[in-house]
Amino acid sequence: MKRIFTVLLFFMIFSACSRAEDWDIKYDERGIPLVEVVLLNDKHTLMLDTGSSNGMHLHRDKLERLARSLNQKIEPSQVQRLVDINGNERQVSTLLINKLEVSNVYFNNFDVIELKPWGLTIGSEQPTSEVMGLGMFDNQRIMVDFKMNKIQFINSLPINIQNWSPYLIQKTDSGLAIRTYVDNKTLHFIIDTAASHSITFNHRLPHNIKRFGCDIISPKSLSLDCSVIEFDLKNKHSQVDKGFAIAVDLPKGNSTDFDGLLGMSFMKGKKIIFDLPNNHLYIKK
Known part of the structure; x- marks a missing residue:
């Protein structure tokens, strides 16, 4: 029964x-x-x-x-x-x-x-x-x-939505932006399922940020293949989920209205609800 x-x-x-x-x-x-x-x-x-x-x-x-x-x-x-x-x-x-x-x-x-x-x-x-x-x-x-x-x-959210992590998102000209934090500095990442890895831009990062080698996100890569930083994603209940992003340089003279991309390296293996009418994102591991 x-x-x-x-x-x-x-x-x-x-x-x-x-x-x-x-x-x-x-x-x-x-x-x-x-x-x-x-x-x-x-x-x-x-x-x-x-x-x-x-x-x-x-x-x-x-x-x-x-x-x-x-x-x-x-x-x-x-x-x-x-x-x-x-x-x-x-x-x-x-x-x-x-x-x-x-x-x-x-x-x-x-x-x-x-x-x-x-x-x-x-x-x-x-x-x-x-x-x-x-x-x-x-x-x-x-x-x-x-x-x-x-x-x-x-048509509506699941009745167990309280078991999901809720995040505020914002519609911008570049896509859906979500707040992330690097050493308590607020950065805005675009949620991008076509990005295999999360990335961020070096000139937007705090000075003296701790950096990791590329092997922390890809065991087959050499440590010097890329520079990686850790970021925090904080939900509406102040609970924190951590992720890694590759730090890259933007071409000179180019600027964006966002600070990075939240890629599939963070989203894989998760359930995600895009509640676009209410500008919310829900994540369940």
């Missing part, structure tokens, strides 16, 4: 808050999450990139096919100018979507841009995977389970 009650309680916790659709998560060789979705009756493998404020990044031919299917044109005026951490500029064609079905889930009011590889890479080439960005999930609640490797779209 006790076992039956436990099963029923588990079912109630998740059926009360979730919709029917689940998406499976796989990973590339760098540990970046990938989701396989059906778009226009074709399967697409998209990199999940919460560090992108756009909806999707598609190859040019797929973007043009999507435009034709929606009886829309990619107008010359619909061009975005993007600048990445390295200071590289890209101009990309943009398609504005009012409503679109992706793997039995409907998404409203987002943009799809032409895929052009960009961003900061450390020791590897830039990825060429098509992308699903944060812009797809505007004002939604999604549970990204990096333990069971599932994405769920939920």
